[in-house]
């Protein structure tokens with residue numbers, strides 16, 4: 473396992489946002505986290521990457537207990553994440569944004585350039601490298617965020633609703649990109665687009681009211697009646 477949580481819990485005043493979650497991410501897998509709005513997905517991921525302090529439970533990364541490790545140190549261990557709220561610097565160029573994200577990695581000079589070009593190429597933004605990031609469409613800004621994550625050469629890439637606001641063509645490019653990461657980069661993907669989940673996920677965890685409702689392969693989840701009732705509808 474690259475990452476495990478045990479009994480991970482977050483209480484906001486009276487509200488139990490995440491309750492006793494055991495999650496295991498196998499190295500190299502694409503693991504999708506799904507569930508209705510308010511199920512606790514973003515809160516769970518916030519505890520995994522160190523932005524939210526858990527009320528109880530533990531997080532282990534590569535065999536090390538990181539429950540109380542600050543977020544920037546987790547980045548240093550190889551975690552990268554993109555969030556629903558766009559984090560690009562609007563006044564900088566596309567290239568500069570990715571170069572900033574790559575900084576601090578064990579690459580220098582020409583290697584930074586190469587890492588930036590490779591990341592932009594993977595998300596299909598190479599021809600926009602010189603554009604001011606703030607002028608990009610919302611969908612392209614989401615792709616830029618993913619390039620910023622990739623430029624950090626992460627061991628675990630956490631993506632929070634990466635396909636939200638993307639066109640069909642951009643979604644197809646995104647799924648191809650994720651396919652290309654399988655086996656060497658572990659991906660934790662919060663995703664509402666079920667077609668994307670069925671296409672790219674090796675494992676799926678379903679959260680409902682802060683609890684794990686089901687975990688398994690996409691086929692297991694698709695056939696799970698409790699999941700159908702809670703989330704997928706009767707279809």
Ligand SMILES: Nc1ncnc2c1ncn2[C@@H]1O[C@H](COP(=O)(O)OP(=O)(O)OP(=O)(O)O)[C@@H](O)[C@H]1O
Nearest residue numbers: 484487488489507508509510511512513514515516
């Ligand atoms: N900082 C906070 N203070 C109080 N309540 C919060 C806070 N953050 C989240 N919550 C509540 O915790 C619950 C879980 O929220 P969370 O954003 O983790 O769900 P989610 O599954 O990511 O939802 P969505 O799919 O809509 O993004 C919700 O009821 C939410 O209102």
